[in-house]
Amino acid sequence: MAGLLGRLTATIKAKLSRLLDTFEDPRETLDYSYKRQLELQADVKKGIASVITARKRLELQKSKLEAGIQRLNEQAREAVAAGRDDLASIALQRKMDMMAQVDSLTAQIEDLKRQEDKLADTARKLDAKIELFRAEKETIKAQYTAAEAKVKITEATTxxxxxxxxxxxxxxxxxxxxxxxxxxxxxxxxxxxxxxxxxxxGNKDLVEKELTKIKNEAAVKRELETLKQEVGR
Structure with missing residues (x-):
């Protein structure tokens, strides 16, 4: 039973394959593949844009923290000058917290930059691959179209x-x-x-034929009477 099902499955697959070969146009298949690659290319570029946006946002946040650190430094200096070491200590503590945040943001920014570089490199390779595929696609389509035309001409002439x-x-x-x-x-x-x-x-209709027949019969009778007189009958 298993062997029979196996053979039946193989037969069905073979028939489906032949059916697909009959209806499949390789030019449409190539165009679809090219379209999918362009969609992938667009997705990669969107990914790069998202990474760049995130990096810019972190860099802006880092700039704000660095500006805050600068202000805290000035506040700590003013507090020391005024003899308020307690205020200076608070300002310096806030400064330390902000510096820790800056260090964290710097690491995140560097990580995003590495991701951005990798994606950019991937995009360049993908662009080259897609361009190569496009050129090959057009060549194959032209060859198929020429072969198809030749087949039709040959079939028509033969x-x-x-x-x-x-x-x-x-x-x-x-x-x-x-x-x-x-x-x-x-x-x-x-x-x-x-x-x-x-x-x-024909040239004569039925009436004309009948009249001709009557005339002929009358002529025959006349000639017959003439012959009888000649022979003495």
Missing amino acids: GIGEEMADVGYAVQRARDKTEEMQARSEALDTMVEQGTIEDVL
Whole structure:
């Protein structure tokens, strides 16, 4: 049973493969693949833009912290000058906290920059690959179109194509019909000559034929009477 199912599955796959080969246009397949690559290219560029946006946002936040650190330094100096070491200590503690945040942001920014560089390198490689694929795609499409045209021309000139087969069938049918009509025409001519049927298109109509017949009969009677008189009857 398993062997039978295996053979049946293989047969179905083979038939489906042949069916797909029949309807598949490689030019459409290539165009679809190219479209998918362009979509991937757009996604990579969107990813790069997102990374750059995130990095810029962190850099802006880092700049604000660095400005805050500068202000705290000035406040601590002013507090010391005023004899307020307690205020100076608070300012310096805040400064330390901000510096820690700056260090963290610096590490994140550097990590984003590395990601950005990798994505940019990937995008460049992808651009080159897509351009190469596009050129090869157009070449293959041109070759397929030329081969397809050659096949159609060859089929048309040799009569092996499906359309030419239909034309050949139509020509043969026309010949058969013509020969049949010619045979009927010859048969009708023969029947008219033999008197089997009346030639309604002839030069004499039925009335004229009957009048001619009467005249002929009268002439025959006259000649017969003349002969009788000559022989003394």
